[in-house]
Amino acid sequence: MAKRQVHxxxxxxxxxxxxxxxxxxxxxxxxxxxxxxxxxxxxxxxVKNSKGHTLDLPIAQIEDIWGETKAIxx
Numbered sequence: 192m193a194k195r196q197v198h199x200x201x202x203x204x205x206x207x208x209x210x211x212x213x214x215x216x217x218x219x220x221x222x223x224x225x226x227x228x229x230x231x232x233x234x235x236x237x238v239k240n241s242k243g244h245t246l247d248l249p250i251a252q253i254e255d256i257w258g259e260t261k262a263i264x265x
Contacts, residue, residue: 235248
């Protein structure tokens with residue numbers, strides 16, 4: 192099944208936590224994390240990577256957030 196990339200803003204983090212799907216977080220220093228957002232703190236977003244490790248990513252350092260959805264052709 193075809194998928195397409197969807198761009199999210201850092202202001203949408205609270206909505207992304209409820210989705211519970213893996214996303215690409217691109218940081219200011221161009222490091223990319225493939226993680227699932229778990230919870231939102233004041234300055235950090237707690238995420239879980241594909242191996243099950245939890246990380247705290249600083250919200251101020253997040254440049255882009257990318258996710259995937261099913262591509263619908265009409």
